[in-house]
Amino acid sequence: MAPERRDALLAFLALGDRLKHTLRAAHTGARRENSAEHAWHVALIAITLAEEVSPRPDMAEVLAMIAIHDVVEIEAGDTFAFDEAGLLTQMARERAAAERIFGMLPPEIGQRLRASWEAFEAQETPEARFAMGCDRLQGFQQQVECGAAAWREMGLTKTRSLVRMQPAIDLGAPFAPMIEALYERAMAEGLLRTA
């Protein structure tokens, strides 16, 4: 292995550490959740639910997408699903970050990882949709389990929340019944406003 290739790989992997300091809107315990531990939790959901959908998705693709899906947040930051101003600039910020981050790698590796990220974003394959369902389920369950301070602070309504969650519900089982049970709990606990 050429020293330049070795050093490029080490530099990219060292950069990965920074995703542990990209904070999300949800809490875990008394602190904010970060995007690295979120991504692990999404992978746990994916392997747990892998055989609950038919046909079974290609799990190598699904888990690669999940591992890479938030890496651009190292530079672009996490954009809360209901941050309207942030959402307007999210795509441009994330694309610029992708150029820099994937550009650190030997080209064929950078292109392969970028292709996984693009495939997740494009939502055109069963694998991308399954990964999206796991991602949305994690974000939703994390808020419900941790008291949803971010939802309560902004007065989030169930209707507005559903704009975010409907694509995951539309995947059917197992996502729909799990998310519906979490909505029931969120409403019962006053984490979301009616309407």
Add this chain to the structure above:
Amino acid sequence: MAPERRDALLAFLALGDRLKHTLRAAHTGARRENSAEHAWHVALIAITLAEEVSPRPDMAEVLAMIAIHDVVEIEAGDTFAFDEAGLLTQMARERAAAERIFGMLPPEIGQRLRASWEAFEAQETPEARFAMGCDRLQGFQQQVECGAAAWREMGLTKTRSLVRMQPAIDLGAPFAPMIEALYERAMAEGLLRTA
């Protein structure tokens, strides 16, 4: 989906949140790293290095192993690689935790996830060895990048460190050259003692 099955899945996924509070010996920034973000970082290494080894391992298996490999630490805690007393009881603690944690799931899912964990532990397949290489590389690089306070505190020698790292070095490229470069840096920066 039967409500009992749905609720068992939700309870298992909610339990997963606790791995974000299992602290490791390494630091990330000013705080300790947790096992959930570690597991994500190992997955990032795996997808980055997937095509650097030949034959290419089955990445669905590798990434499932990586996602599950530390889940027993939710109950058993992380055991530092050089904690001799902890290592003596590690297997018994982790097996008891596995019984309880995987036992929360519908049986066929619990058995499948437990099989991934057992396969990683057994180190009998190319996939398990590749996942181990990624796990050791992450732990080592994390210490080197963050100043290795835990190594310096215990006066860890390179010889003793190699007992832990040799299985990953023995995998050859890309692990060997990357780990060797990190050793050079660790020695130059005084993170490990000579001998």
